[in-house]
Amino acid sequence: MNETYFIILISLLYFFIGTLVVLFRRDTIIMLMGLELMLNSANFFLITVGNVVDNLEGQIFALLVLAIAACEVALGLAIVVNLFRLRQTTNIDQFHSLRSK
Numbered sequence: 001m002n003e004t005y006f007i008i009l010i011s012l013l014y015f016f017i018g019t020l021v022v023l024f025r026r027d028t029i030i031m032l033m034g035l036e037l038m039l040n041s042a043n044f045f046l047i048t049v050g051n052v053v054d055n056l057e058g059q060i061f062a063l064l065v066l067a068i069a070a071c072e073v074a075l076g077l078a079i080v081v082n083l084f085r086l087r088q089t090t091n092i093d094q095f096h097s098l099r100s101k
Helices: 002-024 028-053 057-087
Strands: none
Touching: 002 028, 028 057
16 A cells, blocks of 8 residues: 555655746747657556546546647647747747747
8 A cells, every 4th residue: 555655645646846947947849748758647647546446437537637738748749740830949938929930
């Protein structure tokens, strides 16, 4: 049972780090990495709780979160690449307007 608390604590720590990255970094690719860290920490938590309760619902939901995370990465990187082609930067402060100059 102690290892369960340890894994939940690590999951909360990863989520907190991901939140700090999203809030305080201005590079869009690093912000996407912070979002991925948050989604993966949620997966750690779901799988751990599923093992403690001894059912498969946590693992099944974690697979759903993995699929959503893969879609988020694909769409997010496509948007960042297009914005980089337009503005020649990945700094989020430069994207205040999506109109072309």
